Amino acid sequence: MHPSVRAKMGSSDSGKGGSDVATPPPSRTPGIEHSSSPSYYEFVIPQVLVGKLIGRHGSFVTHIRDKTNAMIIVRKHPTDNKMKVCSVEGTKEAIEKALKMVREKFPLKRYPEVTLEEVHFTPPISPFSLIPDHLYLKLVEGINNDTILSCLVAPNHLFMQQPTHPSFPSLNVLTNCMNGCYNDCQSPMLPNPIAPNTVCAAYSVDGWYRAMVLSSDPETEMSYVKFLDYGGFAYVENSKLRQIRGDFMLLPFQAAEGILANIRSKNEDGTWPEEAYNVVADITKGAIIYTQVADYTEDGVPLVLCYVVVGPTSIIFLNQHLVDKGFAEWVAMVEDVPIPCSSTDATQQQESDTITTKPETAAVQA
CATH class of the missing domain: 3.30.1370.10 (K Homology domain, type 1)
Incomplete structure (x- = not known):
């Protein structure tokens, strides 16, 4: 500033x-x-x-x-x-x-x-650039994480929130406070040049959200950011980025990134057809997803197995479903993958219809 x-x-x-x-x-x-x-x-x-x-x-x-x-x-x-x-x-x-x-x-x-x-x-005010590990709400290994889809980057590249986590109800409060703050006052801009990994407030479509600057172009005055509570990526004008107040950093970042384990697109160039996006969006809408961490990419992104609860007694293994539909193929065979027992009350499915609102972002195909 x-x-x-x-x-x-x-x-x-x-x-x-x-x-x-x-x-x-x-x-x-x-x-x-x-x-x-x-x-x-x-x-x-x-x-x-x-x-x-x-x-x-x-x-x-x-x-x-x-x-x-x-x-x-x-x-x-x-x-x-x-x-x-x-x-x-x-x-x-x-x-x-x-x-x-x-x-x-x-x-x-x-x-x-x-x-x-x-x-x-x-x-x-020093911008946040080195983020403590405890600020990220991560998927826990060895258990079924109750999640909901908050952003679909690609059919195999998801951002998920954890609606049963104690911190989750505070997200709406934080969003309302940020909109009230940044809409009504002249908040400080980010210092130039904008350093990579700077956490800031970014305006997208209809509101202000916590985001991290992944890269910034001084010539176009645009930055490529990742939204930390709802997931997804977007190019945002530098004029729509603001320094973030310290009290807005108290809530853990709610969006956990994951890539479906052991599958890849059948297209040689790695792209996915529009139908594959629609299949994942339709299955996961309003549904609880039991998410297991199977491994990690070299960049530390969890490779996950996702089981979508589509009814009181019906669960769809999303990784397998994309293969069955002809959109994906196995990279390595997954043997003896258990179907998890239900650990979430079915009434949470209805609640999830109200907690998947996310900022519009530019989708990036994994």
Whole structure:
């Protein structure tokens, strides 16, 4: 984020001799304008004039300290390498005297770039780029994970949510809070260039969602992102990405990515026909899916076996179903794969109709 700089006051120079002093604005609290409590006042000065301000071996700032009891500290400007930030610290009276001495050394008529206007810098908010492992809600090995489909990237490439997890009911609350925050206020943009793996708030179609930037193109000003709570990928304009508040990072990311184990498309180029998408979408709509982790890809994505509950006593093994329909073929034979016993009340199937809303994303074929 580029820190915002707000000028608090203008120069009081009359134009007659350049010797008038820009003084700090009066306190907002009545009765303490001349308080002796410590304070500070910041202004910017060009880098090329810093040496003149400090003086030989610090002679000028030392002279100011001796005369006014005000300390002058020069530090790096947060966004402009050609400027420095000068902080004057002391009582209000000491600051006024110090600014008067600075103005005498830098008459406004001769040094118009030294305005002595007070500036305030909003502290930068660091974007989240290194994500702790506990923030990801993962599929657990060795059990049937009760899941629902939240995004269909390809017939064998799914994103799933876990509606029985204790954190799941908080997702709607988080989404509403994010929409209220980012729709109503000027939230900070992401710093340029946008670093890969930065977690941010991304606007997609009708709302704001937590997302991770996978790559960013400064020429097109577009970023390729992955949605962390609903799954899927999309290209999003950088202008629609915002820094994410820390309290919006407390809920674990709800979308767990998975690739159907031991099958691949029968098409040589790896693509899937539209009918295969429709088959998976129709079977999984409003259904609980018992998901088992069989293995992992080299990138750490779970290879899964998915059993779709389509009725009180009917379960479809999705991996096998795509093979039976002629859309996929086995990569390696799966032997003795058990059909899991039902561990989820059938009433949850109806609940899942209301929890599969997801942001529209650009589908990527696995």
